Each structure stands twice: as C-alpha cells, then as structure tokens.
Amino acid sequence: MKTETAQCVVVGGGPAGMMAGLLLARQGVEVTVVEKHGDFLRDFRGDTVHPSTLQVIDELGLLEEFLQIPHTKVTDITVSTAAGPTTFADFSKIRSRYPYIAFMPQWDVLDFLARKAGELPGFRLLQKTEGTTVIREGDRVCGVRADTPEGPLEIRSDLVIAADGRHSTMRKAVGLRVAASAAPMDVLWFRLEREPGETMTFLHTGQGFVLITIDRGAYWQVAYVIPQGQYDAVRAEGLGRLRADVSSVHPPFAERVEREIRDWDDVKLLGVRVDRLRTWYRPGLLCVGDAAHAMSPAGGVGINLAVQDAVAAARMLGPVLRTGRTPTPQELRRVQRRRELPVRAVQLAQVHMLADLYPKDRGSVVERPFAARLVRRFPSLNRWTAQFIGVGLRPEHVS
Structure with missing residues (x-):
C-alpha cells in the first residue's frame, strides 16, 4: 500500500470540503482533499450561494472573479x-453587502474553489480517490485509507475532516451516531x-x-x-x-x-432527510456539513451551513495544525459548539415551523x-426571514 502524509486530510470535495481545503492551505497547512468522483459534474445538486457565502468569498479577495461565473x-x-x-x-432588505441569493451551477463553484486552492503551496486534490476507512492509533484517528485507480492509498495526518455527505463513510467508520432525524x-x-x-x-x-x-x-x-x-x-x-x-x-x-x-x-x-450527530468528532476527526447535519433543501441553506462549518473549522483549527500539533478533543468540541446553534435553529424551522407547507x-x-x-x-417579517435564510444566526468570517 502506498503511504503519504499531510497535516490534514479532507474527505469529500463538496462545498464544505473544498472551502476547508482552500482556507487551510491559505494558512500554510499541508492539506489533501480526496474526492471519489473524477469531476464535479452532477445534476440537481444545490446551486444556491447565499449572502454569507458571498461575504466569505469577498473576504478572500475573490468575489469579482467569482461573479464572472454565469448566475442568476x-x-x-x-x-x-x-x-x-x-x-x-x-433579501433586498437584509443587512448585507450582497442582498440576494446567487444561483450558479455547483460544479462551477467547486471548480473555482479547486482552481484557487490549487494555486497555493501545500494543497492537493486527489480525484477518483474514495476514502474507505480511517487509520487509528489507539483511540485516535491518524489518517485515511482510500481506493484509487492506481491501487490502495494510505494518507496519514494530524486531522481528518469528514465532509463526505449525509451518507458519510468516515462517520460510520468511527461510530458516530445520529441523534435526531426526520424526513418531512x-x-x-x-x-x-x-x-x-x-x-x-x-x-x-x-x-x-x-x-x-x-x-x-x-x-x-x-x-x-x-x-x-x-x-x-x-x-x-x-x-x-x-x-x-x-x-x-x-x-x-x-x-x-x-x-x-x-x-x-x-x-x-x-x-430528503433532516438529521444531526450528537457528537461531531472523535480524537483526530471532525465532521462538517451534511456529514454532521443533513438538511432539507428548503431555502437551499444546506450549502450555506456547510460552508460556514468549513470557515469556522479552518479559522479555529488552522493555527493548531500549522504548529504541527493534532487538535485536542476539546478544540474539536469548540467547533461543534460554535456551529451547533445555527444548525439546530434551521432544522427547527425546516421540520416544525414549515411543517404545514409540505x-x-x-x-x-x-x-x-x-x-x-x-x-x-406582518409584512415586515419578510426582512427577518430573509436575514435568517441568507445570513443565519452566526455568520462566519475568514479571520
């Protein structure tokens, strides 16, 4: 088996995975993103880019180029x-520099993020590479095993970020269980x-x-x-x-x-399934995006929350990884605590407040x-519903 190393392995090249890879590499962290498909071309993926995500891309200095992607x-x-x-x-009434939702093909968004991350030293994207299980040393996750066209691959790392979706292989591998689930x-x-x-x-x-x-x-x-x-x-x-x-x-x-x-x-x-994990982490591993909390497509907020998870994780854990240290469980728990309130609030709205719409x-x-x-x-409420959908309770920033 071929063996490689990275400070962080991100499993899954969706919005959360690509954003986490870009932001960590931008901080000087050696990061490898593994994506099981050979490209990002999949029909009927979520295509919404919310104001809070546009704000993140602006903070990266990439918004002008990003908005050259065809969108409505x-x-x-x-x-x-x-x-x-x-x-x-x-959305025209919200407190944001970007009072709208941009609809653009998700594959274009992911191609853009991958291209920008690829310009940074220390970033690698391995496509046609499917993470199959984790590597352990005692109770700590210390890497990922993957299948590639060239054969099995082992990537050892200080942290694994599981961004491999609602049917996450990584979270199953470490025994993380869903705490709440609904299918509206x-x-x-x-x-x-x-x-x-x-x-x-x-x-x-x-x-x-x-x-x-x-x-x-x-x-x-x-x-x-x-x-x-x-x-x-x-x-x-x-x-x-x-x-x-x-x-x-x-x-x-x-x-x-x-x-x-x-x-x-x-x-x-x-x-459609709406669920979340009770615990998002194990020593050496953190789940983000749909791997931590699957959302209903209502409002297109799943992508927004996934990106916000990635921004928070990179900001809070990047400095730790840059020193060559494995984040402690307490540091991983802080990421979950930071992101759990916005997730619970949106799921409450999707499952209960909008229940009679389904x-x-x-x-x-x-x-x-x-x-x-x-x-x-109360017509003025449409400003607050737009703020909740487009920006959320706890918008994240790059720094």
Missing part, C-alpha cells in the same frame, strides 16, 4: 398558495426549457404537491415536492398526473412537460401555511 440573482422568495402570493423573504418530504427534480423573459413565482402549492421553480437562464430547474415516502405511489399514478400538476401551475408548461418529460428517467428522486398526502391542498399567514399579517 434572486432578491425575494414568493410563496403562492390558494390564499394568494406572499413575499416570504425579501421527498423531491423529484427535472428541467424544463425557459422562454426568454419568462418569469415564475418561486414556490406554488397544489393538491398533494408543492412546485418550486429556479431560473437557470436557459431552463427552469423544477422541484416537484411530494409526501415523504410516496415515490412509488406517485409513479403508480403515472406521468400524466405529474404533467397535469405542473401545467396547472403554469399553463405554458403543458407542451414543454409533454416534450421534455418523456419517461421517469427524466425525473430524479432526492430522498404535502401530507396526494389528496390534500396546502392553503394557508402558518409561516405564510404570519408574514402576510
């Missing part, structure tokens, strides 16, 4: 129900061609479904939200029901949905969700 800007989230439209979140909905993703100048309300409720439309320039990225665990039942109803539901929201979609949704292969299922069965209609009623009655 969203300044509000409007919810349309049987009771009428409600501007649920108005499932989502079917697909694309529809967008006509020039065509506009849509962000979210619509219907009978047994919710439809979310994201402007991707040449096409709409569409989320068809269904009751949790009902995918087989939805398939049994046939594509005719799905097409009819989509067309009922926006009649001009009727011809496009017939042409572009030819069979179920054109529809991708995302099983479809419960295929026959009922969501007419007056509580959150929309509240904002309709």
